[in-house]
Amino acid sequence: METTADGYSWTEAHGTKKGGFKCRGVVFPPERRSSNSTVYDTIVIGAGYAGLAAARDLATSKRSVLLLEARDRVGGRTYTLEDEDGSGFLFEMGGTWVTHHFAYVLKEMTRYNMHQDMIVSQHPGYENDYYTLNIDGVKPRKLSHEEAGQMLRHAWDTFVNVDGDMCRKICPLPHIQLGNSRVDRKEVEKIDKKTCKERLDEIRNLLSTEEVGMLSSLLLIISGGTLEKFSLWDIIRSQALLIHSSLNFADIWSTYKLREGQSALARRMFDEAADFGLEYMFNTQVTSIMDQTRDIGGYVKVTTSNNEVYTARRVICTIPLNVLKTIQFSPPLSAKRQEAINIGHINFMSKIHAVADGPGLASWHGSRFPGKLATGQGDGLTAQGDAHLVAFGGDERKNFTPELEPEKVVAAWNELHPMRIKKTVFHNWCTDPYSNGGPAWWPAEYMSKYQDELQSPFGAISFASGDWAHGWRASIDGALEQGSLCSIRVLRELNNSTKSHNRQTKL
Numbered sequence: 001m002e003t004t005a006d007g008y009s010w011t012e013a014h015g016t017k018k019g020g021f022k023c024r025g026v027v028f029p030p031e032r033r034s035s036n037s038t039v040y041d042t043i044v045i046g047a048g049y050a051g052l053a054a055a056r057d058l059a060t061s062k063r064s065v066l067l068l069e070a071r072d073r074v075g076g077r078t079y080t081l082e083d084e085d086g087s088g089f090l091f092e093m094g095g096t097w098v099t100h101h102f103a104y105v106l107k108e109m110t111r112y113n114m115h116q117d118m119i120v121s122q123h124p125g126y127e128n129d130y131y132t133l134n135i136d137g138v139k140p141r142k143l144s145h146e147e148a149g150q151m152l153r154h155a156w157d158t159f160v161n162v163d164g165d166m167c168r169k170i171c172p173l174p175h176i177q178l179g180n181s182r183v184d185r186k187e188v189e190k191i192d193k194k195t196c197k198e199r200l201d202e203i204r205n206l207l208s209t210e211e212v213g214m215l216s217s218l219l220l221i222i223s224g225g226t227l228e229k230f231s232l233w234d235i236i237r238s239q240a241l242l243i244h245s246s247l248n249f250a251d252i253w254s255t256y257k258l259r260e261g262q263s264a265l266a267r268r269m270f271d272e273a274a275d276f277g278l279e280y281m282f283n284t285q286v287t288s289i290m291d292q293t294r295d296i297g298g299y300v301k302v303t304t305s306n307n308e309v310y311t312a313r314r315v316i317c318t319i320p321l322n323v324l325k326t327i328q329f330s331p332p333l334s335a336k337r338q339e340a341i342n343i344g345h346i347n348f349m350s351k352i353h354a355v356a357d358g359p360g361l362a363s364w365h366g367s368r369f370p371g372k373l374a375t376g377q378g379d380g381l382t383a384q385g386d387a388h389l390v391a392f393g394g395d396e397r398k399n400f401t402p403e404l405e406p407e408k409v410v411a412a413w414n415e416l417h418p419m420r421i422k423k424t425v426f427h428n429w430c431t432d433p434y435s436n437g438g439p440a441w442w443p444a445e446y447m448s449k450y451q452d453e454l455q456s457p458f459g460a461i462s463f464a465s466g467d468w469a470h471g472w473r474a475s476i477d478g479a480l481e482q483g484s485l486c487s488i489r490v491l492r493e494l495n496n497s498t499k500s501h502n503r504q505t506k507l
């Protein structure tokens, strides 16, 4: 198996190591181009799930496609590393948990026969089978998982219940949030102005200090930002996507993983596209996109950092929201889209795996507020029988850079629960120039102002990303949704232009 330059690991003996980890997402050789394809039907930029869905759907429809990807692998913000010890243990570095309730994901899993092969993160029965709660101002304590779950659900339900019906009234159809047959857009826009901090202040007196702390930790790790910026609407749409009940929270959001890892699914999508003639170039960073299709006989020209130019009838750009400001567009994007890009999303989260000595912590879960790592949980056992743990933090960029300050990572883990850490494994999505942050959770009012614009095409360029999906934005499902929708649009446009060309030739 090939190795990727992405990812970090740390051990006390060897310090921090960057890259060199086995990953099924790495494609070798990294380039396949046939010299006669000078004008492609479509260039897809980015080989994350949005780009893979688009490239696969166009290639299997017999369209010529060139996929350009800055990294050495497929999967983007979702990829899997194999443990360096050769045991085959898998670390999910970004997107991880999926469910049969993700419609686009289920379709892909079924297509590649992976829908039955899901494993669970929760492993009860080991020594530390409890929840630790460490909230500023309250004595730290241990609870049962059930008690912690009840407290968190009470806090979440109180927070989210803005319409007295657990968001069924205000967000009945979470894949058409901005107004639909049952809700007027203006009502949604009113709530979209609110931040999570404002909502928390409204209901704070209905919760205990511990509940406020638990809820705050959760909101911070979801948003990867601050409560002052985080849009309340993003929690309302999440509640709707959780089928309007916090009882579904764990099952939908943090239980099921793919046994073979996310990179296995991404790789299958890529391999199918390659079987249908997909051409591709990895380690290829796009710097500018010039749409000349308004000129007679014109095409879209895509330029890379080494000044190579590739030409196509259409482009599907899946570059993440917080990276788009590094791309030069000609003609310039609309003022509104540019404003949205300049503001960007608020997610600067961290996700850090740890291997702790012994199996005990495999059953543990806990949260700490405030804390560099706000929640952590057991997630299985390594081949050596040690607990594999995963923790998440909000925007802590001012307080630590995990790859430069491993001692702070170890300390943050030990503040969640005392442990002897054998190893940490992580990807820093905030210092990564091809993500510049985690998945897109938005600031207040961003959806009302910019969602339609971000989703709309610009001339011959379509924009597909999990960062502005209709439904499961900031998820794998949202990325697949966007890739699928854009490939449908582009296919239709290409088919229409072929038909009109044929008509003209006949005349």
Ligand SMILES: Cc1cc2nc3c(=O)[nH]c(=O)nc-3n(C[C@H](O)[C@H](O)[C@H](O)COP(=O)(O)OP(=O)(O)OC[C@H]3O[C@@H](n4cnc5c(N)ncnc54)[C@H](O)[C@@H]3O)c2cc1C
Pocket: 045, 046, 047, 048, 049, 050, 051, 068, 069, 070, 071, 074, 075, 076, 077, 078, 093, 094, 095, 096, 097, 098, 253, 284, 285, 286, 287, 318, 319, 320, 323, 350, 351, 429, 433, 434, 435, 437, 438, 439, 440, 464, 465, 466, 467, 473, 474, 475, 476, 477, 478, 479
């Ligand atoms: C830490 C973390 C945890 C997550 N957990 C979950 C989870 O449990 N479940 C879930 O459903 N979702 C989760 N997500 C969200 C999910 O991973 C993303 O929403 C999804 O992967 C985004 O896919 P995408 O194709 O839209 O973008 P990306 O995956 O970011 O793909 C965009 C691609 O464009 C490439 N690119 C960028 N700039 C250029 C350039 N200039 N030239 C060429 N290529 C470029 C990038 O390298 C990348 O490969 C998580 C994300 C993170 C970061």
